[in-house]
Amino acid sequence: MPQPPHNRQSTSAELRATALEQFASVGFAGTSLQQIADAAGYSKSSVLYHFASKEALLDEVLTPAVNRLEAILERFLATEESALTRSRFVNDFIDFILEFRLELHTFINQSQSLRGIPVIDRAGVVIVRLSDTLCHGDASTEDRIRFGIALGGAAYTLVAGMTFLGEEIAPVEEVRPALLTVITELLAPVTVRTAPSRK
Amino acid sequence: MPQPPHNRQSTSAELRATALEQFASVGFAGTSLQQIADAAGYSKSSVLYHFASKEALLDEVLTPAVNRLEAILERFLATEESALTRSRFVNDFIDFILEFRLELHTFINQSQSLRGIPVIDRAGVVIVRLSDTLCHGDASTEDRIRFGIALGGAAYTLVAGMTFLGEEIAPVEEVRPALLTVITELLAPVTVRTAPSRK
DNA sequence: ACAAGCTCTGACCGATCGGTCAGGTACCGT
DNA sequence: ACGGTACCTGACCGATCGGTCAGAGCTTGT
Numbered sequence: 001m002p003q004p005p006h007n008r009q010s011t012s013a014e015l016r017a018t019a020l021e022q023f024a025s026v027g028f029a030g031t032s033l034q035q036i037a038d039a040a041g042y043s044k045s046s047v048l049y050h051f052a053s054k055e056a057l058l059d060e061v062l063t064p065a066v067n068r069l070e071a072i073l074e075r076f077l078a079t080e081e082s083a084l085t086r087s088r089f090v091n092d093f094i095d096f097i098l099e100f101r102l103e104l105h106t107f108i109n110q111s112q113s114l115r116g117i118p119v120i121d122r123a124g125v126v127i128v129r130l131s132d133t134l135c136h137g138d139a140s141t142e143d144r145i146r147f148g149i150a151l152g153g154a155a156y157t158l159v160a161g162m163t164f165l166g167e168e169i170a171p172v173e174e175v176r177p178a179l180l181t182v183i184t185e186l187l188a189p190v191t192v193r194t195a196p197s198r199k
Numbered sequence: 200m201p202q203p204p205h206n207r208q209s210t211s212a213e214l215r216a217t218a219l220e221q222f223a224s225v226g227f228a229g230t231s232l233q234q235i236a237d238a239a240g241y242s243k244s245s246v247l248y249h250f251a252s253k254e255a256l257l258d259e260v261l262t263p264a265v266n267r268l269e270a271i272l273e274r275f276l277a278t279e280e281s282a283l284t285r286s287r288f289v290n291d292f293i294d295f296i297l298e299f300r301l302e303l304h305t306f307i308n309q310s311q312s313l314r315g316i317p318v319i320d321r322a323g324v325v326i327v328r329l330s331d332t333l334c335h336g337d338a339s340t341e342d343r344i345r346f347g348i349a350l351g352g353a354a355y356t357l358v359a360g361m362t363f364l365g366e367e368i369a370p371v372e373e374v375r376p377a378l379l380t381v382i383t384e385l386l387a388p389v390t391v392r393t394a395p396s397r398k
Numbered sequence: 399a400c401a402a403g404c405t406c407t408g409a410c411c412g413a414t415c416g417g418t419c420a421g422g423t424a425c426c427g428t
Numbered sequence: 429a430c431g432g433t434a435c436c437t438g439a440c441c442g443a444t445c446g447g448t449c450a451g452a453g454c455t456t457g458t
Contacts, residue, residue, distance in 0.1 A: 011405080026312040030228025032445065043407050044446085050405090054446065109308045112359055113225040141369045142377035148360035149352030149381055156351020157344055160311055170340045178341035182348055182385070210435080231415065242437050243416090249435090253416065 012050045014040050020061045024102040024159060028058055028110055059119045065103035066123045068096055073130055090187060094179050097154050098172060105159040108152055127151070134187065150186040154179065211249045213239050219260045223301040223358060227257055227309055258318040264302035265322045267295055272329055289386060293378055296353050297371060304358040307351055326350070333386065349385040353378065 018040040022031040033054055037044045051057040076089040097104060107114075107123040114120040135143045162170065217239040221230040232253055236243045250256040275288040296303060306313075306322040313319040334342045361369065 027226035027229050027309070029230075030226050030312065033447085034444080045408075045448090046406055048447065049407090108355060109359065110226070112362065113229065141373045142380060144360075144369075145356055145374070145377045146381055148356030149348065149385075151352070152355020152360060153348030153350070153352025156307060156355065157347030160308065161343075161347035161351060163311065170343075174340050175344070178344045181341060182345055185384070186348075186381070232417085233414080244418090244438075245436055247417065248437090 011042070011046070015042065015047055015050055016057070016061050019057050020102050020106070023058065023061065023110075024106045028054075028106070028114060055117055058114075058117065062103050062107055062119045062123065065096075065100040066107075066119060066126060068100065069123070069126050069130075072096055073126060073133065077133065087184075090180070090184055094176065094183060097158065097179070098176065101155065101158040105155045108155040146186050150183050154183065210241070210245075214241065214246055214249055215256070215260050218256050219301050219305070222257065222260065222309075223305045227253075227305070227313060254316055257313075257316065261302050261306055261318045261322065264295075264299040265306075265318060265325060267299065268322070268325050268329075271295055272325060272332065276332065286383075289379070289383055293375065293382060296357065296378070297375060300354065300357040304354045307354040345385050349382050353382065 015036065019031070019036045022036055022039065026035075033044045033047050036057075037047050040047075047057070051060065072089070072092045075092070076085065079085045107120055111120050111124050111127075115124075131144065131147050134147055158175075162175075214235065218230070218235045221235055221238065225234075232243045232246050235256075236246050239246075246256070250259065271288070271291045274291070275284065278284045306319055310319050310323050310326075314323075330343065330346050333346055357374075361374075
């Protein structure tokens with residue numbers, strides 16, 4: 001039986017990428033190891049050789065994105081809040097969305113059903129902290145909704161929306177400024193709050 | 200074995216409601232007929248007695264929402280476009296979102312993986328028409344993104360977001376005006392094309 | 399040449415999947 | 429009292445689920 005010369009490290013990366021696509025589009029529960037294996041051109045046993053379990057695979061797939069989001073939040077929290085740091089944060093956030101759109105879509109839309117899985121809970125904690133930070137703790141319903149719409153809307157638009165609303169995915173250099181405009185507009189009243197409120 | 204006097208019509212409605220919750224939170228592929236049956240207090244066979252198949256159940260669950268959305272679109276298309284009709288449309292749309300939030304969340308986040316199922320394709324067609332109508336056919340990327348974010352963001356916020364961003368679901372009478380403000384703001388540049396800035 | 403080790407696979411396991419079917423129970427008009 | 433019908437269920441079906449395990453093929457160190 002011929003054994004194509006697989007490039008060491010890359011098999012695991014291929015599997016992660018394939019799994020991510022499936023998780024984002026069919027859902028974690030709806031994705032079988034067999035599907036992932038078939039799509040990547042390996043056998044189911046190979047998947048389980050590289051990853052201890054389906055859940056471990058999900059963990060490895062999502063962890064880089066959660067780490068990155070955590071880093072962005074920490075960086076924002078570490079500085080004095082100003083118009084500059086806020087704008088820098090929004091930029092970081094949009095970079096994050098564009099780079100990790102499949103990961104974001106996955107845990108945005110499945111965090112409820114996958115509660116209990118460590119990486120999902122970690123992601124949930126980060127998102128709640130993010131929301132609390134941006135809303136300054138005063139739980140105005142409108143502010144919460146602004147944040148939720150920005151988060152869920154971006155995740156949806158860049159994964160599901162682009163492929164069936166805009167036919168083909170528009171080039172990143174066109175999407176990015178548009179995203180920046182809309183997200184800034186959504187988050188502006190939340191973070192800026194002009195003058196008087198707390199802090 | 201005692202047979203409690205089930206109120207004729209209601210069993211099927213119970214099952215639809217239970218199935219909708221599961222579909223929206225775990226996904227169609229991730230929901231088993233057994234889960235639905237257990238959650239509703241019936242046997243799996245009962246589910247298949249009331250609905251020809253799992254897919255038929257999905258169809259019956261989503262069809263009312265798609266019909267309603269279609270009606271809203273037709274009503275908007277039937278009139279001359281003006282500030283009044285646009286505002287009425289946004290109001291209709293928000294009523295729709297609030298009433299059918301689980302249905303919206305279901306086909307918003309799974310239309311890609313469930314392509315081929317009639318009711319899903321129908322929903323997809325309506326959404327594309329909606330997008331084309333609001334964007335006047337000139338496919339500005341920013342306008343498309345505005346619509347996508349409004350649609351996906353609302354679906355996310357009202358299902359996943361409210362329960363883990365805002366702890367408890369805020370009362371509808373508080374959510375509705377906030378939603379109206381944010382959605383109007385998002386869609387305003389798309390439809391109005393004049394409004395220069397925010398308050 | 400040979401053993402060790404990494405990668406990959408088919409065969410197999412118990413559990414669960416969507417779906418079929420025969421039958422049991424309650425209520426109906428007659 | 430009786431047959432029909434609506435509702436519900438357990439037993440069962442082939443397929444597939446996540447996961448285990450014993451190797452096979454290839455590379456490497458010695």
